[in-house]
Amino acid sequence: MDIQQACLPDHMEEECAVFGVYAPGSDVARMTCFGLQALQHRGQESAGIAVGDGERVVIEKNLGLVTQVFNEASLAALQGDVAVGHVRYSTSGGGTWEAAQPHLSAIDDVQIALAHNGTLVNTQELRDFISSCSIELMAGTDSEAAAKLIGKYTQETHFLREGIARAMKKIKGAYAMVLTSPDTLYGFRDPHGIRPLSLGELPCGRGYVLASETCGLDIVGARFVRDIKPGEIVRINREGVISYQGVESHKRASCIFEYVYFARPDSVLDGQSVYEARREMGKVLAREAPVDADLVLGVPDSGIPGALGYAKESGIEYSDGIIKNRYVGRTFIQPTQELRQLGIRLKLNPLPSVLKNKRLIVIDDSIVRGNTSKKLVQMLRDAGASEVHLRIVSPEVMWPCFYGIDTDTRSQLIAANMTHEQMRAFIGCDSLAFISLEGLRASLPFCEHPQFCEACFTGDYPVEISPSTARDSFKTKESFADELENENKLNDTVSLH
Ligand code: SF4
Structure with a gap:
């Protein structure tokens, strides 16, 4: 790579x-x-x-x-x-x-x-x-x-x-x-x-x-x-x-990922508040994947409502623990490769005073390649967390999107290439769980037209993809884990920290 x-x-x-x-x-x-x-x-x-x-x-x-x-x-x-x-x-x-x-x-x-x-x-x-x-x-x-x-x-x-x-x-x-x-x-x-x-x-x-x-x-x-x-x-x-x-x-096929990540939480799609949907996803996840811990955190911004929902349902205290730098964004001036390697640290910083010796449940919106999650978990451990349990408010992303979302080919989607336990080990968390597709749908009770595109989770595409595009995009790589490890070594080599 x-x-x-x-x-x-x-x-x-x-x-x-x-x-x-x-x-x-x-x-x-x-x-x-x-x-x-x-x-x-x-x-x-x-x-x-x-x-x-x-x-x-x-x-x-x-x-x-x-x-x-x-x-x-x-x-x-x-x-x-x-x-x-x-x-x-x-x-x-x-x-x-x-x-x-x-x-x-x-x-x-x-x-x-x-x-x-x-x-x-x-x-x-x-x-x-x-x-x-x-x-x-x-x-x-x-x-x-x-x-x-x-x-x-x-x-x-x-x-x-x-x-x-x-x-x-x-x-x-x-x-x-x-x-x-x-x-x-x-x-x-x-x-x-x-x-x-x-x-x-x-x-x-x-x-x-x-x-x-x-x-x-x-x-x-x-x-x-x-x-x-x-x-x-x-x-x-x-x-x-x-x-x-x-x-x-x-047949309607509204993008279900709008509720998970793309849309702003203060928007309403098809009658369903995005913020309420994200809170509900956290509640569902707390029922589907409970774990004993001291604090629930959300990865800013999209993980916060889910974390509040998880905390409410589980009775475990919610806390801020990761601070987002709001003034670093994607701009037309691409930063240097070295700065891009800083990745997550450009945007997120942990609060060691909150996290030290705590068992954390961390809510995030999705896992695509897995590298950001790996860095996030390491960052939280470096800040003193004793356990990190990752909970994801979308199902495993297994298939690329062809409808306006920039996703990798299948070969670069971690969930399409690793078992659940391999993913957990690669990311380095103590436990890992994704919301079920049924649970995600159940989080949208006010949606007036609950018929969704869910193709990135199921591979069931509502609009046919041309065979040549599909051939390249659907390939999986046996060497995915090695590739990610190599990539990680590369990141470690050139990062500034
Ligand atoms: S595949 Fe469908 S659900 Fe997934 S991001 Fe694309 S449009 Fe949304």
């Missing part, structure tokens, strides 16, 4: 968030900027806003966090009645300026800007088709292909709604998209509803908002109206909100 692979993130990483607003007379660019800041946890590599001013669509995007990309001057230049925005974290298409969104498509007089959360699984087929129509592609991303396809079909049909609907019949995969023309906002979602998209209304009839999560509605004072339905297109302009069924909906 080379050093670059050794530095891959050890988490399921969300790839994007979208935001859209139709509000004539309001500062739509600034509202979008606020919305994107609320959704920044879903992507930190690039940010962009496109504004429609009635005649044209103007766009500003760049690499970096929202606050790095936009300032007073750039927002002042984005004047109009309607806007869409995007934040991105991705490995597909690379972290280039061209791959940043929204994507502009201008074919003859059809000018649109598109922002996409998710991943299309038939991108190559789409790209081949678009190239055969002599339409140039610059970015190499699935989202650009979707934007060009919508532009082409709109040019042919003369109706944007029809252009979107025709494109939805051709694209496959996970998508929650917002799109602006010079005067109208659109939002649409894939037939399974894999990635979330919510509609909100601004006070005093000022307009409407679309956002990947409800926390994006809250920040601009919008009232939650409803979630966009699978396969639905909503059109928002001076006529109000009009709904169309763009493609026939299929």
Whole structure:
């Protein structure tokens, strides 16, 4: 394994968030900027806003966090009645300026800007088709292909709604998209509803908002109206909100991992509070995997509600014990390899005064490659913990995700390559337990549509994956344990501590 692979993130990483607003007379660019800041946890590599001013669509995007990309001057230049925005974290298409969104498509007089959360699984087929129509592609991303396809079909049909609907019949995969023309906002979602998209209304009839999560509605004072339905297109302009069924909906398959890790705890997905869901996961885990200990800790931030739930159910005291540095994040300026090797210590620091001679139950959201968990356990032992019992509020991640989440191939997923006891020994904890899939589902009692994508746990994919992608991604490696050990030696060699 080379050093670059050794530095891959050890988490399921969300790839994007979208935001859209139709509000004539309001500062739509600034509202979008606020919305994107609320959704920044879903992507930190690039940010962009496109504004429609009635005649044209103007766009500003760049690499970096929202606050790095936009300032007073750039927002002042984005004047109009309607806007869409995007934040991105991705490995597909690379972290280039061209791959940043929204994507502009201008074919003859059809000018649109598109922002996409998710991943299309038939991108190559789409790209081949678009190239055969002599339409140039610059970015190499699935989202650009979707934007060009919508532009082409709109040019042919003369109706944007029809252009979107025709494109939805051709694209496959996970998508929650917002799109602006010079005067109208659109939002649409894939037939399974894999990635979330919510509609909100601004006070005093000022307009409407679309956002990947409800926390994006809250920040601009919008009232939650409803979630966009699978396969639905909503059109928002001076006529109000009009709904169309763009493609026939299929069996719902909302990403269950949104509740575990991706979504912000103050968001509500399909009627279910993410915070309450995480607390409930902790309670379920306490019943499924009890252990005698002195303290329950959560790995900040996503593990905290689960730890509170575990503590309540078990009667074992909850305590802070790991402090998160809130000002270290992923930015477009990649730190040096040496700093990246510090990994967990850049973000988390233990409290030895709390942990010394204590038997700990530590709640975390997931284990992907296992290296972060290994370092976490060692860090807690170094801080004086006498026992560390790891409890995970997701089932074992056994399969890669192809629907908008950056995961490794199967060969790099620890649970796909080791037995439970091998994992425990590798991580170095005293005991290890994962919530059951039934337990995870039971933690979402208020979800209005409890039909989920659970493919990363089960391998049961709601949208078919192309055979060539599957062949490479599903391979497992017999030498996985050796590889992880080598990687660990490499980390030890070059780390600064
Ligand atoms: S495979 Fe996992 S992470 Fe990907 S959409 Fe399905 S549940 Fe979510």
